[in-house]
Amino acid sequence: MKRTLTVMAVAAIVAGCQTTDPYTGESKYNQTSTGAAIGAAAGAALGALTSSDGDREKGVLTGLAVGAAAGGGIGYYMDRQEDALRQELRGTGVQVERNGDQIQLIMPGNITFNTGSADLQARFMPVLNSVSKVLTKFDKTYVEVDGFTDSTGSADFNQGLSERRASTVATYLNQSGVERPRLEATGWGERHPVASNETAEGRAQNRRVEINIRGGYAR
Known part of the structure; x- marks a missing residue:
């Protein structure tokens, strides 16, 4: 059950990763979502390793949330910078x-x-x-x-x-x-x-x- 919750949460983040580049029309993976998914997986794993048996589910979910926020934050920052550069250098x-x-x-x-x-x-x-x-x-x-x-x-x-x-x-x-x-x-x-x-x-x-x-x- 605990593993299923982790997999389902990460899968939900990954599902939103693919977007369309407004400049080229090509399909690409959104780096914010991708970073969030990677961070979520790492956070969930760390939460599982550092929690006791009784609190492992809580640790997994907490680690997942913290990891997703951290990973997504880096991706979001770079997404915004990329968009600004594309606009300026078009x-x-x-x-x-x-x-x-x-x-x-x-x-x-x-x-x-x-x-x-x-x-x-x-x-x-x-x-x-x-x-x-x-x-x-x-x-x-x-x-x-x-x-x-x-x-x-x-x-x-x-x-x-x-x-x-x-x-x-x-x-x-x-x-x-x-x-x-x-x-x-x-x-x-x-x-x-x-x-x-x-x-x-x-x-x-x-x-x-x-x-x-x-x-x-x-x-």
Whole structure:
């Protein structure tokens, strides 16, 4: 009976997980509900383990409720941040991708930097202004800025260029109001390509900046 109550409660939360993305029309899992389901399961298990036999049912249900609230809270926060980013970045060419409690912004080279340069293109600044606007509002997340290049030129040059580009973006975000302790900049050079470097189109995709936003920052 106790196990049945737990399974039924978690199943009820999971049932509400699937939604339709209003921007793409695609079916996806709502991260708030998914986080709540995971938290509920973990909380229920912990409640069962830490309760005496006579109070185990109460412990399971209490743990389930607390876990669902905690898990759902993280997901809800990231859901709201994702929606705000999609609205701000619509039509800019920036891809917004969601993976659990992480949001990834992929910024192609044609809107970020000129070839071989770590100086921001003028048209990239309004994009970063929009990003910093959302990050300043949702200030309980870490922000990882990753720079990448294609394979043209030497590996050493590309590594240094990617580091300078990541640092430039992180500095701009900081100057736009994002607290420095939240920011981390890393250059990956020509590593981790997302397309073939054998074609111009592929190299253009590999020249990019990614901003990874994840929960867990405590002020």
